[in-house]
Amino acid sequence: MLEITSQSRNKRIGKLQTMHGIVNTPFFLPIATKGAVKNVSPEELREIGAEIILGNTYHLWLRPGHELVRKAGGLQKFMNWNGPMLTDSGGYQVFSLGAKVNLRKGTLASEHIAPKDVGSKITEEGVEFVDPFDGKKHFLTPEKSIEIQLALGSDIVMVLDECPPYPCDWDYAKNSLERTTRWAERCLKYFKQRVQSSKFKVQSCDSKFKNSKLSQPLLFGIIQGSVYKDLRQESARQLLKLNFDGYAIGGVAVGEPREKMQEVLSWVLPMLPENKPRYLMGLGKPEEIVHAVNSGIDMFDCVIPTRNARHGSLFIRKDKDLSHKEFYDTINITNEKFREDFSPIDFQCDCYTCRNYSRSYIRHLFSVGEPLAGRLASIHNLKFYLDLMRILQNNTEVARL
């Protein structure tokens, strides 16, 4: 249940209760796909203001295996993250692994080949994946995905969905969304069965959470339907009937134009209950997050801050007015113009990196391939994102400081 503490037009600010603590909304989840946010330790995540992170079912299932993580006491304990965690269901890998294998075969993703024909095979029962590392096949069902997520100790469990690529024709999108709903039902059924059984035990990493009001994870449904209004709304209606703890909007930022994504929000958000969290999966660029928060989204996750950091692309605050279209800049720190620039990445930033290191030094680390480069850059970019969320959490007014 989401406790909304203030609201202005569509924008909501609140608190989300989870097994491992309360999280302020709207929030951003740093991504720890394989049980670690790349280059950043849990302590550093805390320091820069992260309250919750995201782990990945698919990757952790294959390595090290969810049973191992269960034995370790849950992923939080395993990786030393004392706080809430959301787990993705593996649905995105239907898209990302499928589409990429497809591209390798020389077919354009834009030609839209249904993923069932490529790297992942979708049937009513579940999805068959081919592990790109060793070519082994793995079969993931809705029930299996839930089982894994519970073993990982997830606070927010996502249903297994299919994330279709863009463009995607109406017929395919319709079939896909309906299957996603059927999978969601199976997830819900299995989830209830497991969580209500006497054997269910919260994977708690810290005794302080024993008094949490919540003794079981939250389960979120995922709305699909590509860029079609009728399908998106149909998907939302179907999932609303199942009464999930929260609702995610999936299948966006897969190549569709920006306006399409904003349209999807405008169709779907008015249908969702006020007191339940809304999660826009995989988003996004800072301005997309600001727009989505103003539209009523509470949760985000994205690889941009960490991946771009590793590639030398860094965020810089520019304008305090978030309604201003260009409230930030990005620089590529590897550019020659920073060779003798001894100023910090961002004067307005108080992250560890900006307090202690110059652009020139970080550029040097990148050019000689020192791992510290990616680490300092990731800390900075994540701080930029988390600061952005902090600003959004502190201001009821639509996108203004």
Next chain:
RNA sequence: GGGUAGGUGACAGAGCGGCCAAUUGUACCAGACUGUAAAUCUGGCGCCUUCGGGCUACGGGGGUUCGAAUCCCUCCCUACCCA
């Protein structure tokens, strides 16, 4: 002093008569990354250009040939071996 192997673009290293301004890698320059197969990928990388092309280039000089980085002569240089 004698012998052998070599000298190719910033570096390493292919090419060994025309399809060579010259494979490839690195370095360098720029760009892209949206529920992470990503410390990855893409493009550029002699000079000039009206984008058709033009010019200068494979140690120096000379030659053979319609045509040479590629063949011949000579000089210079480098590495290793023998004195």
